[in-house]
Amino acid sequence: MAARDRFRAAVLTRFGAPFEVRVVEVEPPEEWVPVEVRAVGVCGRDVVVWRGGFRNLRPPLILGHEVFGYHDGEPVGVFPAVIPEECVDRPGSSLECPYQILGEHVAGGYAERVYVPPWLLVRLPDSDFPKYAASVCGVATMIHAARVAGIGPGSRVLVTGASGGVGVHGIQYLALLGARVYAYTRSPEKAELLESLGVRAVTSLDFYRSEGRVDAVVELVGARTINESMRALRPGGNLVLVGNVTGEPVAIERPALFVMREIHMHGSAAYDIHEYRAAVKLAASGAIRPFYRAYSLEEINNAYRDVLSGSLVGRAVITP
């Protein structure tokens, strides 16, 4: 079905350098199908790739795994783990099956068009694409992380990096779940906004001295906050490491505290297609308020500037 095609894309030609927006030529595998991209989110993961944080990747690259647009005139999202068809419905599929990531090993969505295997398409109930690009990856990530950390109704949970794309949408999911959420941001202005989402916003990780310790930490920032967030965790609590925004090594400053409190530390990697579909449903229902700023493909370097300067709440969304 697919043949050689040409379209505009933002190309990463050198790690850490501005993207080049130009016409690219691709030759996708036979059975892959095109999606006309209408909105694609700039994930914190993309920023890690852009910096050169994944050693197995080499430019030129077309990034972008938070892809929403039209296939055959129908609104769709693309499940971003490129896995064999027989794996796609298996729970936890992305870990158990061989996989590649859209926008990393496979040309991604910072483009007018993207080619994907048809079994990764998820039908959307409406075509408000930026809403999905803003929130679906973050919510699906949090659904998975909450499962890993045993977070449920009544759990007291600290989320660091709570104003970012994963954070601001993920904390809304946790609040819906019935968790008591402490949402950490460095910025008092952003904290004010987070308070409107049914969570308790904090600008210091010392909050536990007056509020008490939490049952779980969802660590989105990583190296810069993990030692303080560990202090906020109750004995036997669960810390789930989801991200490490600066890419620095994560060091445990007080191993005695880790040992004596019998802290459980988990990793949480992405999400399966069931979690992705659940996130789409929540976004469609209006239960999750999307936070984003939209940019054209030509403005992609402005989007990165704003993401890196920390001036955004939620996602930068590219609308090619």
Ligand SMILES: NC(=O)c1ccc[n+]([C@@H]2O[C@H](COP(=O)([O-])OP(=O)(O)OC[C@H]3O[C@@H](n4cnc5c(N)ncnc54)[C@H](OP(=O)(O)O)[C@@H]3O)[C@@H](O)[C@H]2O)c1
């Ligand atoms: N494991 C997974 O499944 C998965 C999925 C998606 C993303 N991720 C990872 O999760 C992390 C967050 O992703 P994202 O998309 O939410 O990123 P993002 O939109 O860039 O947000 C990151 C947030 O981290 C905070 N932050 C940044 N630098 C910081 C520092 N030096 N100290 C303290 N806080 C800092 C900022 O909050 P304030 O400015 O408000 O303080 C910012 O809003 C990234 O590392 C990404 O790679 C993992």
Ligand SMILES: [Zn+2]
């Ligand atoms: Zn993402």
